[in-house]
Amino acid sequence: MAVSSATAAERLSGWGEPHLRIEPRTAEDAARVAAVTSLPRDFSTAEPFEARLAGAATHFDRRTRVPFSLPAANLRPELGLDFAVGNGLFKKLWVEAPTATTASDGLGPLFNGRGCKSCHIRDGRGHPPENAEDFGVSMVLRLSVPKAASDLPLEILAYLNNAPEPFYGAQLQDKSVAGLAAEGRVRVDYAPESVTLADGTVVELRRPTYTIHRLAYGPLHPEVQTSPRIALPMIGLGLLEAIPEADILANADPEDADGDGISGRPNVVWSLEYEQWMLGRFGWKAGQPTLAQQNSDAFYHDIGISTPLLAAAWGDCTKAQVDCRAAPHGESGNAEGREIPTAAMDLLTFYTRNLAVPARRNVDDPQVLEGKRLFHEAGCASCHRPKYVTHRLDGQPEQDFQLIWPYTDLLLHDMGPGLADNRPEAAATGREWRTPPLWGIGLTARVSGIETYLHDGRARSLLEAILWHGGEAEPARDAVSEMPAAERDALLKFLNSL
DSSP: OOOOOOOHHHHHTTTOOTTSOEEOOOHHHHHHHHHHTSOOSOOSSOOTTTTOTTGGGOBOOSSOSOTTSSBOTTOOGGGHHHHHHHHHHHHOOOBOSSOSOTTSBOOOSEESOSSHHHHSGGGSOOOOOSSSSOOOSSEEEEEEBOGGGOOSOHHHHTTOSSBOBTTTBTEEOOEEOTTSOOSOEEEEEEEEEEEEOTTSOEEEEEEEEEEEEOOSSSOOOTTOEEEEEEOOOOTTHHHHHTSOHHHHHTTOOTTOTTOSSOOOBOOEEEETTTTEEEEOOBTTTTOBSSHHHHHHHHIIIIIOOOOSSSOOTTTTOOTTOHHHHHSOOOTTSSTTOOSSOHHHHHHHHHHHHSBOOBOOSOTTOHHHHHHHHHHHHTTGGGTSOOOEEOOEETTOTTTTTOEEOOOOOOOEEEOOTTTOOOOOBTTBOTTEEEOOOOTTGGGHHHHHSSOOBSTTOOBSSHHHHHHTOOGGGHHHHHHHHTSOHHHHHHHHHHHHHO
């Protein structure tokens, strides 16, 4: 492959969205979409269909104990079994090879969790360790080195999001199969930082520091880059995948041409499946273009399972980890010679594509409506774009032409030095993060049993998360800081209604 020096926009030009079977919108469609996705002007009442965050896919089960684990409400009945089998694969705990259960072996040899639900608790977000030494599951530490410091050939580096750390790979695996040493451990410590709001309220933030120790395979590269990441919620992913690329790019303003201080940029990443550049949509820095690739990357790096897209049986083990690469693998259980073959990956991806978004609560509550007005006036909606209409899709009625309310633009934004991990990822800089969707955020504590927000879970409340915003989001953060308590409470009640 030749090295490409094209810009992100040039790389996207003309590629399209090959993972979707798109039916073109008519002029009538375009007019309807423009009207229904315009920002509100009247905050005295809820907008039509506002409770249906995921359109017809929204579920309204108020009493379920697993509000992030239900199928899309419009899932075709004949596909219920596919969803259930995909759920079973998502819950599966993998075991080390060799075993008699060849469909479930191949774990590791180095890994972070034994299954998808080890990190995605009840299909929700993960959290950082509850004590300094117990890094545990639902958070991982990404590793890389600057591409200029890597000894990989340029024709390979050009298509990688990051250059892996030469001894430890792209992620620090803190667990291992019997007889093999885990790569290391991570300690997290927090330093308190107090912020005083305009009305005198004091909010205590916590700034994390990460220390890597017990390294089993020698010292890290002197220019190592690290980034702690908690697992993201699984809801609505198929609908995010179905948002038209053109509608996402329409919100991009990398040079801030309109002078509003918001400079959203697309991340552009290489598709292993389609061998072309595509818009990044998934992950904290929009580093993955499709659900299929996102799922494959998680299997490979988090669990050490080979997939049709990432075929090495040893997962993230580097050439320096000779014993890891020589360890038994689980590729004998199917004709494809992969620890999870195509049919199983397709079912798991179907499951992740069709997890429902819960309906909003209290959309007509006067305090919620006031909070919504403040959300827009503070400028939060500049990045947390409320709504889209998905593509018209052939063969995907669950995602077809739905009005959805994810509250994201799926673009990269400079969030300032306070949140910077100083680790680039594809086109994203070390200060940029993808705007995370807000749908379902008010159910975080109910689903996960704990509230932790931002990429590393440092924020223990939505207010803390807001106060960490910097860079392009600094004016919005300051607007919230200056609100009287009653307005701040209304804003938070609106967020908790999502």
